[in-house]
Amino acid sequence: MSEKKTPSRDRKPAQTRKPQKPPQSPDAEASGDRIAKYLAHAGVCSRRDAETLIAEGRVSVNGVVLETPAFKVTGEEDIRVDEARVGAPQKTQLWRYHKPDGLVTTHKDPQGRTTVFDTLPAGMPRVISVGRLDLTTEGLLLLTTDGALARALELPSTGWIRRYRVRAWGKISxxxxxxxxDGVTVDGVEYGPVKATLDxxxxDNAWMTVAIREGKNREIRNVMRHMNLQVNRLIRTAYGPFQLGKLPVGGLEEVKAKMLKxxxxxxxxxxxNF
Known part of the structure; x- marks a missing residue:
């Protein structure tokens, strides 16, 4: 007969640990930046995306997972995202990139497709895109080391116009x-004013120049579909004051700091940080 085991009297019942809060240093409280802002300036992502990372429990400071984007840091701490150490904020830089057809604008594609960032030259600092261009859209894509700048340039309130050359199947006047x-509503989505010129x-194809301010997901394709036109080529030629110009397909050119400012x-x- 096997000996019956009895629970040890010394063993304490398991307790659920409450999440720890990293200690806030006086220096950080006085002069530090909120963690979301710090991550944006470090080129990790935009502030909005940083807040999402924090909510998902993917950001830690000195080994403790953060629970709030209001936590302040100076940069002296051990700051990590997905356990990868985050370096100091980088110098603010901006590049013009001529995106070819067939690349996705994301750092990691679940389908394993080639991304814009896979094509960048070796030695480039970590950059994020100002907005996105979908798989088959070509033309000007701005890339920056500063997530806060990227977010600012994406906001409709900034007022920067995005210009496109559009080829679409169908006839239009x-x-x-x-x-x-005056804007239009398509499938329940309200789009702001669209300035379209028939070139x-x-x-059976119409070539147009189109200017928008918001840049909502697939905005031009959806608006043109509403006009019974099927877009078969879409090229962004300008984003605010920055022009595609004669930049060759796949070409990359930094905007000089003086001009950027x-x-x-x-x-x-x-x-x-210039």
Whole structure:
């Protein structure tokens, strides 16, 4: 007969540990940056995405997982995202990139497709995109080391116009395109004013120049579908003051710091690390 085991009297019942809160240093409280802002300036992601990472429990400071984006840091701490150490905020830089057709604008693609970031030259610092271009959209994509700058340039309130060359199957008149100037609702989504100019009707294809301010997901394709046009080529030619120009497909060119500050102006340049 096997000996019956009895529970040890010395063993204490398991207790659920409450999440710890990292100690806030006086220096950080007085002059530090909120962690979401720090991560953005370090080029990890935008502030909004940083807040999501924190909510998901993926950000730690000195070994303790954060629970709030209000926590302040100076940069002297051991700051990690997904256990990878985050370096100091980088110098604010911006590049113009001519995105080819067939690349996805994401750092990691679940389907294993080639990304924009896979094509960048070796030695480039970590960068994030200002907005996105979908798989088949070509043209100007801005890349920056500063997530806070990327977020600022994406906001419709910044007022920067995005311009596109659009080829679409179907026939359209300028009078019809002019109706988009007051905005339009498509499938329950409200789109702001769209300025569209008919450049050429080439057989069954129309070439247009289109300008928008919001840049919602698939905005131009959806608006054109609403006009009974099927977009078969979409090229972004400008984002605010930055132009695609003669940059070759796949080409990458840094915007000089002086020019960048001039184009951003005092308000958008505030707090950036030039």
């Amino acid at each position: 300028q009078k019809q395109l002019d109706t988009l100037a 050429q009707q080439q057989g 001039e184009q951003l102006g005092a308000k958008l340049s505030e707090g950036l």
